[in-house]
Amino acid sequence: MYKISYIGDGETNEFLFAFPFFQAADIHVSIDDKLLGDDQYAVYPNDEFNGGNVVILNAPGKGAHIDIFRKIALSRVVDYQPTAKIDPEHLNADFNFLLNALLDLRSVDVDLTEWANTHDNIKHFLDYTVNLIEDKLSGGGVLGLYNNLLQVLENALPELINDYGSITDPAPNENRDDYGVL
Numbered sequence: 281m282y283k284i285s286y287i288g289d290g291e292t293n294e295f296l297f298a299f300p301f302f303q304a305a306d307i308h309v310s311i312d313d314k315l316l317g318d319d320q321y322a323v324y325p326n327d328e329f330n331g332g333n334v335v336i337l338n339a340p341g342k343g344a345h346i347d348i349f350r351k352i353a354l355s356r357v358v359d360y361q362p363t364a365k366i367d368p369e370h371l372n373a374d375f376n377f378l379l380n381a382l383l384d385l386r387s388v389d390v391d392l393t394e395w396a397n398t399h400d401n402i403k404h405f406l407d408y409t410v411n412l413i414e415d416k417l418s419g420g421g422v423l424g425l426y427n428n429l430l431q432v433l434e435n436a437l438p439e440l441i442n443d444y445g446s447i448t449d450p451a452p453n454e455n456r457d458d459y460g461v462l
Contacts, residue, residue, distance in 0.1 A: 282384075283349035288340030297348045298331035302377055307332075310347045311340050352381040 282299035288311070301307055304323040309316045316336070325332035334348050358374045360366060 283347055286346040286348075288342060288344035288346055290342035291339055293336045293339040295334050295336070295346065295348060296331070297334060299350060300330045300380070301325070301350050302329065302352065302380070306350050306352050307334065308349055308351050309334055309336065310349075311336075311344050313345070313347075350384060352377070352384050354378075354381045 282301075284295075284297050284299070286295055297307070304325060305318075307323045309321045320338070321334055321336045323332060323334055336346075340346050358370045
């Protein structure tokens with residue numbers, strides 16, 4: 281996609297662009313990612329239609345992000361008649377128009393190679409994380425924590441119970457938090 285960006289200063293409302301287009305309606309403007317309507321700016325092309333000026337009616341504010349870009353509407357430009365001679369200039373212009381319209385559409389597509397690389401990197405990271413978790417959950421880490429917990433409880437519980445008496449003795453009223461009869 282052909283695009284140029286500016287940062288607003290609060291005063292400037294005329295901006296240059298230098299990329300090919302076919303008609304003024306191919307040029308669009310957005311400020312802070314909000315598309316302006318056709319009545320909010322004017323396009324003044326140069327003679328070769330490979331650039332020009334955009335004049336925004338209300339100057340964008342200071343720090344505003346301004347994008348000027350080309351987006352060609354996919355539509356018929358020339359209507360070829362069955363009995364008329366085909367002008368090679370019109371035919372070439374029509375094919376150039378269609379090619380550029382398709383290129384503009386393709387520019388918003390996902391780059392499949394980049395996506396595949398990103399996908400592979402994420403998949404590798406997720407596989408590594410799953411393997412790490414499975415390793416920690418299998419025998420080693422969890423079993424060790426479980427055995428440590430059993431050892432601590434084995435040594436601590438008799439002491440707690442003996443502090444309050446035998447486990448078979450009823451708990452006195454003043455010690456309702458005691459284990460009492462289990």
